[in-house]
Amino acid sequence: MSGTAQRLLDLAEDHIRNAGYNGFSFRDLASEIGIKNASVHHHFPTKAGLAAAVARRYTDRFLTFVADQADSGERDVVSIYRSAFREAFARDGRMCLGGVLGAETGGLPIEVAEEIRDFFHRLTDDLSKRIGGRGSKKQALRVLATLEGAMLMARATGDISTFDQATAALV
Amino acid sequence: MSGTAQRLLDLAEDHIRNAGYNGFSFRDLASEIGIKNASVHHHFPTKAGLAAAVARRYTDRFLTFVADQADSGERDVVSIYRSAFREAFARDGRMCLGGVLGAETGGLPIEVAEEIRDFFHRLTDDLSKRIGGRGSKKQALRVLATLEGAMLMARATGDISTFDQATAALV
DNA sequence: GTCTATAATTTGATAGAC
DNA sequence: GTCTATCAAATTATAGAC
Numbered sequence: 154m155s156g157t158a159q160r161l162l163d164l165a166e167d168h169i170r171n172a173g174y175n176g177f178s179f180r181d182l183a184s185e186i187g188i189k190n191a192s193v194h195h196h197f198p199t200k201a202g203l204a205a206a207v208a209r210r211y212t213d214r215f216l217t218f219v220a221d222q223a224d225s226g227e228r229d230v231v232s233i234y235r236s237a238f239r240e241a242f243a244r245d246g247r248m249c250l251g252g253v254l255g256a257e258t259g260g261l262p263i264e265v266a267e268e269i270r271d272f273f274h275r276l277t278d279d280l281s282k283r284i285g286g287r288g289s290k291k292q293a294l295r296v297l298a299t300l301e302g303a304m305l306m307a308r309a310t311g312d313i314s315t316f317d318q319a320t321a322a323l324v
Numbered sequence: 325m326s327g328t329a330q331r332l333l334d335l336a337e338d339h340i341r342n343a344g345y346n347g348f349s350f351r352d353l354a355s356e357i358g359i360k361n362a363s364v365h366h367h368f369p370t371k372a373g374l375a376a377a378v379a380r381r382y383t384d385r386f387l388t389f390v391a392d393q394a395d396s397g398e399r400d401v402v403s404i405y406r407s408a409f410r411e412a413f414a415r416d417g418r419m420c421l422g423g424v425l426g427a428e429t430g431g432l433p434i435e436v437a438e439e440i441r442d443f444f445h446r447l448t449d450d451l452s453k454r455i456g457g458r459g460s461k462k463q464a465l466r467v468l469a470t471l472e473g474a475m476l477m478a479r480a481t482g483d484i485s486t487f488d489q490a491t492a493a494l495v
Numbered sequence: 496g497t498c499t500a501t502a503a504t505t506t507g508a509t510a511g512a513c
Numbered sequence: 514g515t516c517t518a519t520c521a522a523a524t525t526a527t528a529g530a531c
Contacts, residue, residue, distance in 0.1 A: 157514080172431025175346035178506060192515050194508065248427050252473075255480030256419050256427040260343025269480050291489045294477070298490035299466065302423075302473030306465070309426030309440050319465035328496080349524060363497050365526065 158196045160186055166207045170247040173257050174204055174265065201262035204254075208268035211250045215272075216279055223283065230283040231296055232324050238300045239316060248308045251276075252301045273297070296323055329367045331357055337378045341418040344428050345375055345436065372433035375425075379439035382421045386443075387450055394454065401454040402467055403495050409471045410487060419479045422447075423472045444468070467494055 164185055168177035179193045179200065197203035215237065222233045238249060251272040258266050281293035303319035335356055339348035350364045350371065368374035386408065393404045409420060422443040429437050452464035474490035 155514085170430075173344050173346065173428035175344065176428060176431035179508085180506080188514090189516060190507090191509080191517080195514060198508085200507065247430065251480070252476055253427045255476045256424045257344035257347060258479050259341075259418065260347030266480075270482070273477050273480050273486075291492060294474070294486060294490035295470065295493055298473030298477055299470045300473065301476055302469030302471065303465070305423055305426045305472055305476070306444050306469055308429050309422070309437075309444050311441070315444075315465060318462045319469035321462060322466055326496085350526085351524080359496085360498060361525090362499080362527080366496060369526085371525070 155196070157186070157188070157192075161193060161196055161203065162207055162210060165203055166211065166250060167245070167247070169204065169207060170245075170250050170253055173253050174261055175257075201264050204262070205264045205268045208250065208254065208265060208272060212268070212272045212275055216275060219279060219283075229324065230280065234280060234296060235300060235320055235323060238304055239313075239320075242304055242307055242316060243313060246308070246311075249301060249304050252305055255301075256305075299323060326367070328357070328359070328363075332364060332367055332374065333378055333381060336374055337382060337421060338416075338418070340375065340378060341416075341421050341424055344424050345432055346428075372435055375433070376435045376439045379421065379425065379436060379443060383439070383443045383446055387446060390450060390454075400495065401451065405451060405467060406471060406491055406494060409475055410484075410491075413475055413478055413487060414484060417479075417482075420472060420475050423476055426472075427476075470494060 161182055164182050165177070168181065171177075180190045183190045183193050197206065218237055219230075219233055222237075223230065227233055241247070241249065251269055254261060254265065254269045255273065258269065261269070276297055277290070277293050280296060281290045284292055299320055300323075303316045306319060307313050307316035332353055335353045336348070339352060342348075351361045354361045354364050368377065389408055390401075390404055393408075394401065398404055412418070412420065422440055425432060425436065425440045426444065429440065432440070447468055448461070448464050451467060452461045455463055470491055471494075474487045477490060478484050478487040
């Protein structure tokens, strides 16, 4: 994967988290990176393919982060998930990519919708296994729902304290 | 407000809940209602104005539903909110309008973003007052976040049991 | 209130030169 | 890997007739 392709993934991720799948164009990416629209198509022939690649990378990176934190000695897995969501919002004030695309699922190309479905399935499985015991799946779903919803509300109100208050009872 | 305008609000609400603000066009609405694109502009001069009207009506209707349920004798306000969200999803399999637009806030015209911010502020205030007591605001935020996130995940995975499991502990 | 017609712009995508 | 040039289609929006 070339450096330009990496930068395109980064930019596309940023745009999707800000305004959704239909909230940016190839020309936006091209102008921000200093190339032309046609050159973007050289790296990613279709917009759907680009978005699917962004989603896959996002999921992989998220789960790698969780695994690294767990290996680093942090034992409370819910705290790991909570800080992963919170730091992403605090850094750039944007939504979770999975949350944005999940919300507009009905308008997505099928290959993108499938990646988002996988995002939630993989996170649910991972968190459930790390929690362990009876009812761990239900608990994982509740934690993920609260984190996604809290992020969404913080985004909509522009107030990170919304996230902190909504998720305080999780840890 | 004419019958055509009402139908346009209904259709626009449906499209937004399915695919977001940029997921439909005036021509979509026109063709589904059996008129021409220009006639839509007669009722709603701009797309931003239409979406803002949809959001305002959605918020008003939601809070009216909650008040009616409370007046009808249902005492558990969290159950009222939970069933309001659940029935909306079960009926047509779509997201909460506030949730969809909240997620893509960064790409919205300012007048629409303001209506969505109001949606969350008004629901938080209403639920907080109905819960009452110390920590009721924090509790209201947690409940709303869980419901929105659970709906988002049910939408992304296409599985309503995701909503049920994620929100089971609320009631 | 609806229509035809059209403007002005943007979009996703392709062909072919360098 | 990037470019110029371009296409075909879609978009939001307006003017003016009926």
